[in-house]
Amino acid sequence: MSDTASPVGVAVLGLGNVGSEVVRIIESSADDLAARIGAPLVLRGVGVRHVSADRGVPAELLTDDIEALVSRSDVDIVLELMGPVEPARKAILSAIAHGKSVVTANKALLSRSAGELAEAAEAARVDLYFEASVAGAIPVIRPLTQSLAGDTVERVAGIVNGTTNYILSEMDATGADYAQALADASALGYAEADPTADVEGYDAAAKAAILASIAFHTRVTADDVYREGISNITPADFTAARALDCTIKLLAICERITTAAGQQRVSARVYPALVPLSHPLATVNGAFNAVVVEAQAAGRLMFYGQGAGGAPTASAVTGDLVMAARNRVQGGRGPRESKYAQLAIAPIGDISTRYYVSMDVADKPGVLSSVAAEFASHEVSIAEVRQEGVIDDEGQPIGARIVVVTHRAPEASLSKTVAALADLDSVQRVASVLRLEGTDQ
Template sequence: MSDAKNEIGVAVLGLGNVGSQVVRIIEESASDLAARIGAPLKVRGIGVRRVDTDRGVPADLLTDNIEELVSRDDVDIVVEVMGPVEPARKAILAALEQGKSVVTANKALMAASAGELAAAAESAHVDLYFEAAVAGAIPVIRPLTQSLAGDTVVRVAGIVNGTTNYILSEMDSTGADYASALADAGALGYAEADPTADVEGFDAAAKAAILASIAFHTRVTSDDVYREGMTKVSAADFASARALGCTIKLLAICERITDNEGQERVSARVYPALVPLEHPLASVNGAFNAVVVEAEAAGRLMFYGQGAGGAPTASAVLGDLVMAARNRVQGGRGPRESKYAKLPIAPIGLIPTRYYVNMNVADRPGVLSAVAAEFSKREVSIAEVRQEGMVDEGGQRCGARIVVVTHQATDAALSETVAALADLDVVQDINSVLRLEGTTE
């Protein structure tokens, strides 16, 4: 223990939206937290990139010497909420190697270096907690590592990025195009000045890597996650989705699959997809997140709530901090990394999914049969076809639009089909290709 009063010394790295909320809650709920833990928490210092006395905390707590702070003898637990991958990785490794437990909300770091950090924690016999790295305040990591530890998880799918969900929800409810919905998200503070990490799926891919690693006892990194962004989703796609009884969501999907030879593999992927309106994820709107876990014995479980923001994320951080502090008081440890399965990663080409293909074609006899023939050649079964005429600004017919919905097919077969369709003289444009999730027809 750090001193005669048996206080648990805490170093907080980062004083942004999350860090400031963490410090506030520790101070305002001191007596309650002490009762839950069995010892008081004491903030020993706050690491920042630039010391500024006007930060709303006592100036003597602030330091830009992160290395010195995490090395202090009176620090028992390091809370990292500063990001990005570096210098956070270096600071966390230093803390772990010196016997400090660590709580982090750094999804990019955990997706890239979870194995390295877990090994350091194991070697030092300390805790590494990261509930806040996925879906903010929504408890997902702990149910997977503890509540479902005796079950077999087969699938984890969810909406794990509030920015993209807000944009897609606005496009669905108002008919706005992508650019307008993105501008609204920026004005409301949901989208960063540079939204690339969100709208191109990088943020969701990092979270998918973390979820897949835990759910399937296999180390999965961001590089293992297949990723597509949602910038090409159009108002026309939403109109077609509504006609099919669906909406469109950016999904993170982690799945245990078995190939034709009986080999189990892990699939982790992020992309925009049509979701049937009766599916529980279809009703998750605005900046909210939701994760659906499917396990062999437990069945389907859904976790829903605020996926981002200073206070919600701080709630998850404090939950981890209390667990780590209790372990310090009681002499125990939290769950270790579970990687016994070591399942190989399935390439996207092997993954069976249903598809939606929207294309502009010439308006003449035989076009539909020519299109259907390309699907048939690659054994991609068509479930539904919608065709409508198109007119130009003068009201003259200028072609037709065909929407094809398939039964399940592999990504490789569908990709070959789309490439062949693009080469047909009768096909003018392939407007969009989206997957259809939430159904196995």
């Protein structure tokens, strides 16, 4: 431990929205940051793919030789803000091997390789911080790893993808269908040219893997996360949701579950869910994120804020930078990977929740009875059922739709029920199956 005031050298990899904002903060808040750290921060270099043109950074700081930058002896901390998985992984491992602490916002990389990176950091006795990888500026990683370190987390449920939340908020508010809302999101820059990672839930699944790992002291990777996207959600689903005093949100849920045999397992999953309007997540709209944590002693906590964007993400990165720099100056290290529990991953069939099932049926007597019988035969208890006529464009009746909301039931039983329903002659198709969040009846 030393109180020397020799400067802390920083290398920034990547100069996109986040990297540019981090560089700006390091410069504009230099005095404040130095006071908080106990030593000045000095930006040693910025790694970019192509050294060119005016990047808003003095030209002599730019380099495309990432390997040389992260191994410089006057660099103490490397901020990896370039993505994607490669070359970021290689750069981080190289930085760690050279004894640098690392701050990264790379959720895709962490959701695959957090274990490898953590082991390398442990071997080199350096810090690896990643607050910005989940929910942008919202402190979530640090509360889970530190504030709740004395508690037992039971469940984490969050809205962690702004693109899908924008699309679903739009569908709910305007009645737009999915394609229209996606087009609007693209036009406003909220959706990428290829929106797959967002709309099919891959981005949220990466964040779910990170959250589940730290909440349950278990290594969880993106491949362990059950995942459904939002592209099948229809205006009819929103109409049905509203009739149930609900909206629809894409949720990342990480949960400790106990099997029938008494074993503790971790379920991590991403899917669009019906959320009651009275639930705190129901009013999180547009590009905002929120994470609800339920812990044994703390009860229910919620963290809310901007989940993406250059400045908010840069806030989280710079906070991690200050922590890593303080440790350099004052001794000590930040929290390490905690994987002592190593719980098994629960397949989606192991969870139990409430369900909403809508189906198109023949409009004739006895259909509701046969539908209800299928639920009963699989021991799925019905909480609420609605049947309404469906008419064509000219107002002629062309069938009926039955919407069933169940009590809490095992996913495996529900799946069998849905398969059996689809086989019924009187059921034309099962239009939609969605899970319900936050009601426990």
